[in-house]
Amino acid sequence: MYLENINGPADIKKLEVSQLQVLADETRAALINKISKAGGHHGPNLGVVELTVAFHYVFDSPKDKIVFDVSHQCYPHKILTGRKEAFLDETHFGDVTGYTNPNESEHDMFIVGHTSTSVSLALGLAKGRDLNQRSENIIALIGDGSLSGGEALEALDYAGEYDRNLIIIVNDNDQSIAENHGGLYKTLKKLRESNGTAEDNLFRAMGLDYRYLDDGHDTTKLVELFESVKDIDHPVVLHIHTIKGKGLPYAEKDRESWHAGGPFHVEDGSPLYPNEGGESVVFSCLKELLDTNEKAIVLNAATPMGLGFVKGVREEYVDRGQFIDVGIAEENAVAMAGGIARNGGTAVFGTFAPFYQRTYDQMSHDVCLNDSPATFLILSPGAYGMNSNTHIALCDIQMFAHIPNLIYLAPASNEEFVQMFRYATTQKQHPVAIRVVDNLKSTGVADDTDYSVLKNKIERKGSKVALFAVGGLVPMALEAADKVKAQTGTEITVINPRFVSGVDEDLLDSLKKDHSLVITIEDGEVMGGYGQNIAAFYGDSDMRVRCRGISKAFHTEFKAEELLDAHGISVDKLTAEIICALK
Ligand SMILES: Cc1ncc(C[n+]2csc(CCOP(=O)(O)OP(=O)(O)O)c2C)c(N)n1
Structure with a gap:
């Protein structure tokens, strides 16, 4: 065993070149020990x-x-530079990122x-x-x-x-x-x-x-x-x-499946916790689009699995020229989508939210300045997305909502996603981005909303307090409203904005009549987020506005529910806050 004596590069240099393969074998064994139990790349x-x-x-x-x-x-670098315990000893797995x-x-x-x-x-x-x-x-x-x-x-x-x-x-x-x-x-x-x-x-x-x-x-x-x-x-x-x-x-x-993943049995590679699978709503919509519109193209940037186009599925669409992987070139994909939309095609580009960050200029200058009607799927943004500081996307609303011409939609359910996707891919007026959070659920009720008009949805009509909940937080808001009603008898208003790139001014005006407090909740950073637009609207009125969202920091290794709760966003915290405000 050489590895037990390796605490840094100086120890490796004590070995003969002929001994390095043994050290490599031991390093690989340590690596397999961890990835087979904890997953990883x-x-x-x-x-x-x-x-x-x-x-x-x-x-x-x-x-x-x-x-x-x-x-x-x-x-392997971590194993060889003083951090091997984090690979050999399960109780230390969490010591390193x-x-x-x-x-x-x-x-x-x-x-x-x-x-x-x-x-x-x-x-x-x-x-x-x-x-x-x-x-x-x-x-x-x-x-x-x-x-x-x-x-x-x-x-x-x-x-x-x-x-x-x-x-x-x-x-x-x-x-x-x-x-x-x-x-x-x-x-x-x-x-x-x-x-x-x-x-x-x-x-x-x-x-x-x-x-x-x-x-x-x-x-x-x-x-x-x-x-x-x-x-x-x-x-x-x-x-x-x-x-x-x-x-x-x-x-x-199978290099694609083994790029990254969860724990597995070393003997045969079978997963320790088999995935339930099932077709995602994103994939179903994209497939339906490609199968019914031969002028439609789905672009992706080296993350085809994020869209459900795994190996064995995408080839047919690649052959038809309808599924394009541009490599890890998000900027190119965004601009290409704009070009396709301007020249008679229907273009959808989708990738994970953090990887859009580098496309800000293409979104703004190449696509939105030209008002090109391409569709962008922003996968896994907000607190429910990836939770490493390298991969968080807590500022997607800040990034997209303020670009002129871009309509940024936040579905609260799978059904809303389906209808928004249909709207985005059939209209020819504007670029549309859809915020696909990981906690979207089905309501079982089809959505037939006309999304060409900026209107918020009143999920529940009440008085005194209006709770605006962005996208996937709507079920939480409704649950809090139920509890408030059960404990105080007061029905509060719950609003699902659906559009996060603008405010529904008529609705906001109408709330002034019988509401004195607006609370906004969002699963991204509060500063410059959706809620602060509402606060700005009410700035010179008597309406009090409290914006709840995540603090400005590179949050890391968090659980979504805990992070949100720490910022006042949970059924219990909201219920308590609203009951207190009603007194
Ligand atoms: C900007 C950006 N886009 C996409 C990803 C997702 N991603 C992580 S690793 C990877 C592939 C990297 O391939 P390569 O550089 O050949 O390294 P390998 O995994 O093969 O060692 C991709 C697409 C990312 N991390 N960053």
Whole structure:
């Protein structure tokens, strides 16, 4: 056992090169111990075990600085840099996050979880080093999939002009989450097939030095490669071919399913907690659209599973030219959707809310300035979405609701989603975004609302207090209203805004007659959110307004209900607040 004596890179350097494969095997075993019990990013980490061992054997972290792209593949790095207990001992699994984090270790440079940022961040570190006249190595580790992001390509472009030490490791496992897309991958394929000698070489074309290693699991060759570029005086790309899921045959075979997931039985890969499955309302709507409108296209940016277009389902639509994966290129997808909408097509783009953040300018300038009637599905925003600070999206309302021309809709149920989707994909007036929270439920009652008119829905008509609940919080508001009625006899008003990109002024005016307090609740940040628009409307009236939402912070590792409750948003807290206000 070598791993038990490894508490940092200095301990790895005490080993002989010939012993590194054993350390890699032990590291992989520690990794499998955790991911099989707790889930995580299986394939990406299994594929970089040898690379990480060799890396820390050669380079001198933390003096030498490595930036992980996405950083979802940092588990072996954590195991080898003093955090192995978090992988070996179940009681310590929670000690580390799934991404790099400087608060956890001096070996981690940045908190990151989005793709395609590593080369830019590394270039910045390199410039900082130069300013301070130091000479450490600066390394970026980026996957082939993440190369398709614009930020990565922009950084490679500048790196081609930069003239000091910078080592860009391209970990090429020929897979994004799903298969890669785009011309870039034809080039990478040619390079893999020619052992790096093909003339068609994207990296050299950008002015970068280039080395290729075909067996990215050979620790000896990896050490040789890293030693050959350590302290190099100019930027170099190390193109290393690895196998995603290496070491678990089922993961190597089905790389898409094993990109990330839950706990599993190591013997055969079967899940510890089988998924109930079932078709999502998003997928049903998209499928119906594509099956009934041959001029409709669904775009996605390397997250096809988010839309329900898993392997085996999407191929038919890809062949028909109706399902397009643009790679991890959200900006391109948004602008393309605008173009399709302007030229006779029906375009829907959908991905997870945090990944829209980088598309602000395309949404605003390319699509909304031109009022192009494309549809955008904003998946998993708000407190019920992903809960790591790298992946939270608590400001989607702030981001989208204020762009002119964009209609931002917040369904409170699956039925409302269906009707909003139909409206969005049949109208030709405006871009429409739909906020698809993870806690949407079915009411069993079909919705036939005409969404071309901005109107809020009065879920319950009462007096004195009006409770505005955004989207998936409507059931909570109704439950609180029931309790208030049961305990005080007073029926309060509950309003489902449905539109979060504007306010229903007639309705707000009408409330002035028999209400003295408005409470707004939303599952995102309160500052600049939906509720503050209501408060602004009532600013010069006698109406009191209390806006409830989440505080401005990069909240992390939270449970949605607890986070909301801590901000006064739960059935009990709302009931108590309203009863108190009614006294
Ligand atoms: C901006 C952004 N879009 C989408 C994602 C979701 N995502 C996480 S990892 C990944 C694929 C990365 O592929 P690659 O760089 O080849 O790394 P691998 O997982 O194969 O090691 C994607 C699409 C993300 N994290 N950030």
